[in-house]
Amino acid sequence: xxxIVGFTKKKYRSACCLEVLLNGLENxxxxxxxxxxxxxxDMEHQELKLCRAVGRISNLRRVVEEEKPEGSCGxxxxxxxxxxxxxxENCHPHLAEKKTVAVVHNGIIENYQALKLQLQKEGVHxxxxxxxxxxxxxxxxxxxxxxxxxxxxxLPQLEGSFALAILDRNQPxxxxxxxxxxxxxxxxxxxxxxxxxxxxALLDYTRDVWYIDEDSIAVLTPEEIxxxxxxxxxxxxxxxxxxxxSAARKNGFDHFMLKEIFDQPTALRDTLNxxxxxxxxxxxxxxxxxxxxxxxxxxRLTIAACxxxxxxxxxxxxxxxxxxxxPAMAAVASEYRYSTMPPMEGEVFMxxxxxxxxxxxLAALTHKKAQGxxxxxxxxxxxxxxxxxxxxxxxxxxxxxxxxASTKAYLTQVLLFEIxxxxxxxxxxxxxxxxxxxxxxxxxxxxxxxxAILASKKTVEDFVQTQKNCHDIFxxxxxxxxxxxxxxxxxLKEISYLHSEAYAAGELKHGTIALVDESCxxxxxxxQSVVLEKTLANMEEVRARGAELLLLGHFPVxxxxxxxxxxxxxxxxxxAPILTTVYAQLFAYYMAKMHGCDIDKPRNLxxxxxxx
Numbered sequence: 001x002x003x004i005v006g007f008t009k010k011k012y013r014s015a016c017c018l019e020v021l022l023n024g025l026e027n028x029x030x031x032x033x034x035x036x037x038x039x040x041x042d043m044e045h046q047e048l049k050l051c052r053a054v055g056r057i058s059n060l061r062r063v064v065e066e067e068k069p070e071g072s073c074g075x076x077x078x079x080x081x082x083x084x085x086x087x088x089e090n091c092h093p094h095l096a097e098k099k100t101v102a103v104v105h106n107g108i109i110e111n112y113q114a115l116k117l118q119l120q121k122e123g124v125h126x127x128x129x130x131x132x133x134x135x136x137x138x139x140x141x142x143x144x145x146x147x148x149x150x151x152x153x154x155l156p157q158l159e160g161s162f163a164l165a166i167l168d169r170n171q172p173x174x175x176x177x178x179x180x181x182x183x184x185x186x187x188x189x190x191x192x193x194x195x196x197x198x199x200x201a202l203l204d205y206t207r208d209v210w211y212i213d214e215d216s217i218a219v220l221t222p223e224e225i226x227x228x229x230x231x232x233x234x235x236x237x238x239x240x241x242x243x244x245x246s247a248a249r250k251n252g253f254d255h256f257m258l259k260e261i262f263d264q265p266t267a268l269r270d271t272l273n274x275x276x277x278x279x280x281x282x283x284x285x286x287x288x289x290x291x292x293x294x295x296x297x298x299x300r301l302t303i304a305a306c307x308x309x310x311x312x313x314x315x316x317x318x319x320x321x322x323x324x325x326x327p328a329m330a331a332v333a334s335e336y337r338y339s340t341m342p343p344m345e346g347e348v349f350m351x352x353x354x355x356x357x358x359x360x361x362l363a364a365l366t367h368k369k370a371q372g373x374x375x376x377x378x379x380x381x382x383x384x385x386x387x388x389x390x391x392x393x394x395x396x397x398x399x400x401x402x403x404x405a406s407t408k409a410y411l412t413q414v415l416l417f418e419i420x421x422x423x424x425x426x427x428x429x430x431x432x433x434x435x436x437x438x439x440x441x442x443x444x445x446x447x448x449x450x451x452a453i454l455a456s457k458k459t460v461e462d463f464v465q466t467q468k469n470c471h472d473i474f475x476x477x478x479x480x481x482x483x484x485x486x487x488x489x490x491x492l493k494e495i496s497y498l499h500s501e502a503y504a505a506g507e508l509k510h511g512t513i514a515l516v517d518e519s520c521x522x523x524x525x526x527x528q529s530v531v532l533e534k535t536l537a538n539m540e541e542v543r544a545r546g547a548e549l550l551l552l553g554h555f556p557v558x559x560x561x562x563x564x565x566x567x568x569x570x571x572x573x574x575x576a577p578i579l580t581t582v583y584a585q586l587f588a589y590y591m592a593k594m595h596g597c598d599i600d601k602p603r604n605l606x607x608x609x610x611x612x
Contacts, residue, residue, distance in 0.1 A: 002033065002077065002078060002079055002080050002092075002105075002106040002197070003025065003028030003029075003033065003077065003078040003106070003196075003197050003198060003201065004028075004075070004076070004104050004106055004163060004165050004184065004195065004196060004197040005020075005021055005025055005076045005077075005194075005195070005196045005197075005201045006021075006074065006076070006104075006165045006175045006177075006194065006195040006196070006220070007020040007021060007024070007073070007074060007192060007193070007194050007195075008072065008073040008074075008173055008174065008175050008192050008193050008220055008221060008222050009072040009073065009191055009192040009222060010191055010192045010222040010223070011072070011222070017040060017071055017072045017073060017074050018038070018040065018064060018069070018071075018074070020194070020205075021038045021040075021074050021075070021076040022038070022057065022060070022061060022064065022076070023204065024076060024194075024196060024201035024202070025038075025057050025060070025076045025077075025078055025201075026057050027198075027201045027203070027204075028196070028197070028198055028200065029056075029057060029078065029601065033078035033079055033080050034054065034055070034079060034086035035052065035053065035054045035055065035078075035079045035086050035087070035088070035090070035091040035092075036052070036053060036056075036057050036059075036060045036076070036077065036078045036079065036091070037050060037051060037052030037053065037060065037076065037077055037079075037091045037092050037093055037104075038050070038051050038052075038060070038064070038069075038074055038075065038076040038077075038093070039051075039074055039075050039076075039093035039095075039102035039104075039167055040069045040070070040071030040073065040074035041071045041072075041073045041074065041167055041169070041172035041173070042069065042070055042071045042172070043071065043072070043172045043173075044070065046169065046172070047099065047169065048095060048099060048100075048101075048102045048167055048169050049067070049069035049070075049071065050093060050095060050102070051063045051064045051067055051069055052088050052091040052092075052093075053088065053091070054086050054087060054088060054091065057078070071172070072173065072192075072222075073167070073172060073173050073174070073175065074167070075093060075102065075104050075165045075166075075167055075175060075195075076093075076104070077091075077092035077093060077104035077105075079091055079092050082108055082131070085129075089127060089128045089129075090128045090129055092105065092130075093167075094127075094128060094130065094132050094133040094135075095127075095136060096136040096137050096139065096140030096141075097124055097125055097127075097137060097140065098140055099169070100140050100143070100168070100169045100170070101139045101140045101143070101166060101167065101168060101169070102136065102166070102167040103132060103133075103135050103136040103139070103164060103165070103166050103167075104132075104164070104165045105131075105132040105135060105162055105163065105164050106162065106163040106182045106183075106184075106197055107160060107161035107162040107163060107180075107181065107182040108131060108160045108161055108162075109131040109132070109134055109135065109158055109159065109160045109162065110159045110160035111158070111159040111160070112131035112134045112160075115134045115138065115157065115158075116137075119134065119137050119138070119141065122141065124137050124141060131160075135154070135158065135162070135164060138154050138157065139151070139154055139166065145170075147166065147168040147170075147171065147174075147176050148176065148219060148228065151166070151176060151178055151217050152217065152228075152231065155178055155180075155215065155217075158180075160180075161180055161181035161182045161359065162178070162179065162180050162181075162182055163177075163178075163179045163182035163183060163184040163197055164176075164177060164178045164179070165177050165184075165195055166178075173221055173222055174219060174220065174221050175193070175195060175219075175220040176217065176218070176219055176220075177195055177212060177217065177218040177219075177220065178212070178215075178216065178217045178218070179212045179214070179215075179216065180214060180215050181214070181359065181362060181363075181385070182197075182359075183197050183198070183211075183355075183356075183357045183384065183385060184196075184197055184211075184212050185197075185198075185199065185202070185209040185210065185211050185383070186209065186210045186211075186212065186220065186225050187202050187205065187206040187209045187210070188206065188208075188224075188225060189205045189206050192222040193220040193221065193222060193223075193224070193225050194206070195218075195220060199241050199381070199400075200400055200402070203241075203400075207240055207241045207242070208238045208239070208240050208241075209238060209239055209241060209383070210225065210227070210236055210237075210238050210239070211236070211239065211383045211385075211388065212227065213227075213229055213234065213236070215229065216228065216229040216234065217229070239383040241382060241383075242382075254593075255403065255589070255593075255599045255600050256402040256403040256600045257403035257405055257407060257495070257589055257599050257600055258589055258599075260401055260402070260403055260407045260408050261407050261408070261454070261582070261585050261586065261589065262454055263398075263399065263408050264407065264408045264411050264447075264450050264454075264582065265447040265448070265450045265451045265454075266447070267396075267397065267399065267408040267411065267412050268411060268412060268415055268446050268447045268450065269447045270397040270398075270399075271396050271397045271398070271412045271415055271416065272415065272419075272443060272444065272446070274287065274395075274397055275287045275288070275394075275416070275419050276440055276443065276444075278440060278441070278443075278444045281433075281436065281437030281438075281440045281441065282433075282436070282437075282440070283419060283422065283423045283426070283436070283440070287394070288394075288420070288423050289376050289394065289420075290423065290424060290427060291427075292427045295423075295424050295427035295428050296427070296428055297346050298326055298346055298348060298424070299327065299344060299345060299346025299347060300326075300327045300328065300329065300344060300346065300347045300348070301320055301326055301327075301329075301347075301348050301349075301350060302328070302329050302331060302336075302347060302348070302349050302350070302368075303316055303317065303328065303329065303330045303331065303349075303350045303351075303352060304330075304331045304332075304333040304336045304337070304349070304350070304351055304352070304361055304364040304365070304368075305330070305331075305332075305333055305351070305352035305353065305358075305361055306332065306333050306334060306353070306358050306360055307406075307490070308354070308406040308409070308410050308487060308490060308491075309352040309353055309354060309358070309361070309406075309409075309410075309413065310330065310332055310333070310352075311410070311483060311484075311486045311487040311490065312352055312410055312413035312414050312417065312487075313330035313331075313350075313352050314330045314483040314486065315414050315417060315480060315483045315484070315577065316328065316330065316352075316413075316414070316417035316420075316421075317329060317330040318479060318480045318483060319417050319418055319420075319421040319480075319574060320417070320420070320421050320424065322421075322574065323418075323421035323422060323424075323425050323430075323431070323574060324421045324422075324424035324425040324428060324430055324431075325425070325428065325430050326421075326424055331364075333351070333358070333360040333361040333363070333364040334360040336364050337360055337363040337364040337367050339367075342371070343368070343371045343372065343373050347373060348373065348374045348375075348376060349364075349365065349368040349374070349376065350375070350376040350377065350378060351365040351375065351376070351377050351378070351386050351390065352377075352378045352379075352413060353377075353378075353379055353384075354379070354380045354381075354396075354401065354406055354409040354410075354413075355379070355380070355381055355384060356377070356379035356380070356381040356386040357381070357384055357385050357386065358386070361386060362385055362386050362389070365377070365386060365389055365390065366389065369389070374391050375389070375390045375391050376390055376391065376392050376393070376394070377389070377390035377393040377394070378394050378395075378396070378413060378416055378417075379393060379394075379395060379396070380395065380396045380398050380401065380409050380412070382395060394416050394420070396409060396412035396413055396416060397412065398412045402600065403599070403600045404494070404495075404600065404601060404602055404605050405491055405494045405495050405588070405599075405602065407491075407585050410487065410581070411450075411578055411581065411582075414577070414578055414581075415443075415446070415578070418443065418575070419443070421574075422436060422439055422440070439572075442571065442572060442575065443575070445569075445571070446571075446575060446578065446579075449568070449569040449571065449579055450578075450579065450582055452569055453568065453569075453579060453582045453583060453586075454582065454586075456566075457586055459566065460566070460583065460586040460587055460590055461586075461590045463550070463564060463587075464587065464590040464591050464594055465594065467521060467591065467594075468594065469519075470498075470519070470520075470521045470548075471498055471519070472498075472499050472500075472515070472519060472520045472521070473489070473492060473498060473499070473500040473501075473520070473521045473522075473523065474500070474501055474503060474508070474512070474515075474516065474520060474521075474522045474523070474542075474547075475488045475489045475500065475501070475502040475503070475522075475523045475525065475584075476502070476503050476504070476505040476508055476522060476523070476524055476525070476535075476538060476539075476542075477502075477504070477505055477524065477525035477527075477528075477535065478504060478505045478506060478528055478531040478534065478535050478538075479528040479531060480527070480528060480573070480574070480576075480577045481505075481525040481526065481527055481528055481535070481576075481577060481580070482502070482503075482504045482505070483577065484525055484577035484580055484581050484584070485502035485503070485525055486502045487581060487584065488500075488502065488523065488525075488580075488581065488584030488587070488588070489501055489502035490502075491584060491585060491588040492584075492587070492588040492591060492592075494588075494602050494605060495588055495589070495592040495597055495599050495602050496588060496591045496592040496595055496597055497595070497597060497602075497603070498591065498595070505524070505534070505535050505538040505539075506534065506538060508538060508541070508542070509538075509541060513541065513542070513545065516542055516545040516546075516547050517546055517547065518546035518547065518548075520547040520548070521547065521548045521549075521550060522539075522542045522547045522548070522549055522550070523550045523552065523587075524536075524538070524539045524542075524549060524550065524551050524552065525552045525553065525577070525580050526539070526551060526552070526553040527552070527553045527568070527573060527576035527577060527580060528573050528576075529573055530573075539551065539563075543563075548563075549563035549564065550563065550564045550565075550566070551563050551564065551565045552565075552568070552580045552583055552584075553565075553567070553568065553576070553580070554567055554568050554569070554571075554576070555567060566583050568580055568583070
């Protein structure tokens with residue numbers, strides 16, 4: 001969602017404060033936003049200068065060029081509206097009434113109305129509708145001559161989540177930071193000190209970052225970064241990020257989403273090779289979350305996630321049950337976090353989040369930790385909040401994913417569930433060492449099989465051109481094909497804005513088939529051999545209502561089904577949904593492109609949902 005960037009520059013260094021801020025905001029564009037702004041400390045005039053604009057960063061650049069603010073220390077923000085419509089007045093950064101404090105904020109201050117009413121009674125005038133301005137006004141009102149001490153006084157008054165970056169007019173080369181349940185990371189470079197809400201804003205300057213602990217304060221000057229918690233100075237270790245800044249560029253593709261779809265063979269190889277020794281046919285023991293004793297004691301694995309990660313969790317549930325015989329439950333995190341069910345003996349909890357910062361998923365993890373459960377995490381971001389809160393984390397090695405609609409992160413999540421299921425099956429005696437070697441050899445073929453599907457993208461693009469008048473698409477499948485149908489429908493609606501729904505194929509006739517007519521396209525995924533004939537029978541029910549059909553699976557060239565067929569390479573039932581998903585991603589991409597949609601930045605959506 002919202003993005004934060006900050007920089008305080010050493011004297012006589014080449015880096016420009018304004019350019020670092022604007023470049024950082026541009027690197028955070030993918031998170032989703034509706035307005036942007038910067039604040040800089042003008043030492044010469046001893047004031048804080050704001051530049052803000054509604055819309056894209058290019059609009060902000062024009063404002064900066066016109067107003068020409070000067071300063072070596074500043075903060076910037078991309079806003080995704082929660083309180084107050086998109087407008088210059090509601091855009092961050094926010095100044096306090098006397099213009100001594102500037103604040104940018106990610107998250108939500110839940111008690112801002114009560115705080116605002118109290119401040120208004122004390123004579124404070126507000127200029128915006130946002131919850132963030134309350135923070136700026138509180139800091140100015142309660143300022144004691146030392147911003148760190150003032151923060152220590154103000155932070156306990158705030159309820160909700162926040163990542164804050166603050167400028168104090170009295171200390172023009174210093175940035176103050178604090179966080180609670182919202183990401184923020186800091187870094188040192190040759191030119192000064194940096195901060196951001198996402199590593200992508202800093203990749204051009206450094207790979208070594210510090211994460212701020214919950215309810216902690218950090219103070220950045222050009223020469224050093226200091227950390228404080230409960231009044232005591234902390235000395236955390238930095239974390240090295242291996243991502244290459246080139247991975248956050250389009251590299252000749254029209255959109256980040258298409259690039260990331262084509263990144264998937266590499267992402268699968270990198271993730272597979274980290275967890276598996278393909279030549280020896282073994283899983284690398286040190287990378288896995290269960291010992292043999294823990295695996296045998298496991299009675300249930302509960303998985304909580306949101307959006308695309310939830311669909312990976314649904315796939316994971318099927319894999320754990322089918323392959324390892326482990327009872328599993330995939331839950332929508334925004335609902336599960338309020339569950340009153342007591343934990344059962346032998347239960348383990350897992351949180352799945354691409355960013356590792358998804359607010360509802362983090363809340364679910366916190367809830368289960370409080371109940372005493374062992375908590376695992378599956379994330380793509382090293383050092384993210386969910387990764388740090390979990391007892392054990394499994395990282396996908398997908399690299400930075402810039403497009404809002406997740407592709408390579410999803411596929412690598414499903415791959416990790418496959419590896420976890422195989423490992424548990426082996427540890428629990430369900431799968432022998434020899435059988436494990438066979439399954440690993442099959443996994444090793446996945447990257448090339450995905451490449452084969454990507455090579456047929458023209459087939460997908462040509463089919464899409466025949467669907468210009470199609471506005472209702474149903475995706476149906478059974479078992480794991482139903483899970484992949486959920487993801488296919490979400491991907492299409494996210495970026496094309498077309499009406500698309502997913503149904504378990506056997507459920508279509510229990511009501512929804514009333515919507516099916518000649519104007520509909522029905523995408524049938526049929527890869528699960530145990531229910532193949534039933535799925536094809538469901539397809540015939542749809543055909544009888546006049547819908548156009550698209551069939552995904554592995555069928556002989558002379559198959560009797562009179563419809564468009566997209567074949568996948570031969571593989572096991574457990575791996576087939578990964579391959580059909582690649583077709584679904586390409587289908588969604590070309591449908592959105594045909595309709596002229598903003599594919600990388602779909603309306604109303606954000607990459608990392610850090611509010612509840």
